[in-house]
Amino acid sequence: MTVPLLKIEGLTKAYPGVVANSDVSFAIQPGEVHALLGENGAGKSTLVKMIYGLVRPDAGRMALRGVPYHPAKPSEARNQGVAMVFQHFSLFEALNVAENVALGMENPPPMKQLAERIRAVSQEYGLPLDPGRLVGDLSAGERQRVEIIRCLLQDPKLLIMDEPTSVLTPQEVGILFQTLRQLSGEGTAILYISHKLEEIRTLCDEATILRRGRVVATCTPRDRTAREMAELMVGQVLTPPAKAPKTPGPVALEVRDLSVASPNPFGTALKSVSFSLRRGEVLGIAGVAGNGQDELLLALSGEVTSPPQAVQIDGAPVGHLGPNARRALGLVAAPEERLGHAAAPDMSLTENALLSAHVRKGFLRRGFIDWAAVERFAKDVITAFDVRTPGTDVAARALSGGNLQKFVIGREILQNPSVIVVNQPTWGVDAAAAAAIRQALLDLAAKGTAVVAISQDLDELLEIADSFAALNEGRLTPPRPAQGLTVDQIGLMMGGAHGMDVAHRHEEAGASA
């Protein structure tokens, strides 16, 4: 066997209170696509930050091509051929593409030459980019190309990719994978971090699975099922959510020709959105982030009002009503942003329970708050949804993301709504908790609640939705039955590859991802 490109032995890193990585060892061969797999908080990010020189390990050794390797800062890592594409946090919106690329390079050439090289490299790898455009005006997929090109210009030997596909449509994922295979064919090793198992099975040669900072398994993803890998990752047997057979009831939520401007200056306006939803039905709404998901939630919850007839609950026009009036009529909502939107960060769980539930649960008596009842309700939510917290008097911000998410979703579910709207219900939540939240939504639907689930996680939507629609630039496709939809069809509903159709034209015949 040849000398591995990167060999990691016994890497350990502890933060006060947590051991992020404990005795992690693995090796990557040149040209290998190696997956790093694990749940949120399993220590993937810390590990790659150590490889990229952002974090110094407490113990352990790394060797690059057999030579000891201990980068003190990212520029040293880059000098030795290690490049990284970040999940987020690494582009500057007010700067143009070329400037963004220059910032990630050690000794960038003068801007004009750099622009030429960006054009050349981006064409070569099928990722067309205009170096003069402001990054703030680019789509998520294009932004990622900026990051990839930035790495490619430095001719990396090891390319680290942190959750690269979470912002892409399936078609864009296909293009990315072709680029990665092309790179790996040229001898560049790729360390690919993800928790999307099907992707790893199609792309990666080897996988290292982390759980609570330790390596729990290594495997060849092609030989394993996604289910097996998920169970290795979570450490327990996962049961897919059970859909109870049900007969849809009368129409609970009717949206007709809903057009509203976005309250956010960079947001997307909703353009003539229409759908109707029966009791007991789950409508899954897909779309790449920033295509009107937030606005749809605001327009349904009542934070943004519209003409009365545009939104109807059980036949009653409510478009002009605010959130509390809609709650009284049975519509509750759980927005994507947990801290600051779904929950007030510095208020206790009890107070947060009161804020959204007092209308439906009758916590106010002659204008006074019945704190004992609120407390009981908060405790019910905590027990029913297995929220791990020392008590109800803890501030919302003190809970981990997944626990708070369980709390805010549970708080809405326990109000017995007739319609519930959720946006990204399992974002940043570990697999076990995500499964619990999905099951709770399905149980609610089985009891006759109409569920609108907005999510960027297609697998999640396919798991829970009866019908399926996609938001693309503020327009909603007509809902289609979820049964029998393929990922390709969904991708096209989401807007295909967002102007990337020309990419990889010459390889189109071979494209199957």
Add this chain to the structure above:
Amino acid sequence: MDLSAINPAVLFASLIVAATPILLAGLGELVVEKAGVLNLGVEGMMIVGAICGFAVAVGTGSPFLGFVAGAVGGALLSLIFAVLTQYLLANQVATGLALTLFGLGFSALIGQGYVGIKPPPVSALTFGPLSDIPLLGTILLRHDAMVYLALLAVPGLWWAINRTRMGLILRAVGENHDAAHALGYKVVHIRLAAIVFGGAMAGLGGAYLSLIRVPLWTEGMTAGAGWIALALVVFASWKPGRLLLGAWLFGGITVLQLNLQAAGARVPVEYLSMSPYVITIVVLVVMSARGGRAAGAPAALGRSFHATH
């Protein structure tokens, strides 16, 4: 009222002089804000610069050393702000306001013995016969060296910010400090350098006030010039070229106000003295009506940076 008493060429020449302190301080603050830091202590740094410059110039008899001392004084004061906001993560707005209050009081304390003294005079540069060109000579070519230094700083800073790697990194830090950190740039060090540069520039502006523009030391002599410099940065939407125009506009209003009074105009002085701020508010409203990006504010302006790993 007799408007003929106002000579346009002289008016413009004195406008350039009146604009110099706020131009210097404004350019410094522009760099600070480009790095994503909002230092509201410009007024305090200016007045400390004014008294340090004045004291050293009187003590040594050298205006040059006075300006150096003014810059050092402003920079030292800004260093307090830098340590508080960058290392101890204090709120930038509150710290900046405190800096202004501290600077005003501290300068009054040092300045006690200097009231009523005249500083060594600073001679204007002469460009030989060129200074005698009618109009142009009067307006542009009969000033002291600091005026030219401030004017040269405008294209100099534009070039540094937009064309050099240093400037690119500065803008990157002000735009998105998390991303800059992830790429391995030392956000806190870069901001520290920007803050100290801003302090030195404000100190220079203050020293210009006490050594050339007035030239005397009186308590609270900056009289809001630091606040105008702050407003100027917003007015200029963080562009050095526009900052020069704004400084001339605001400087012009100050000069005009004096001239109008001398000419016996019946416009209350208060209207003219409030006009820079009113104009800034109008500009802010117009810019935000045109949408966020047009305003050009650095995205991380005023946000504290704390590395999470």
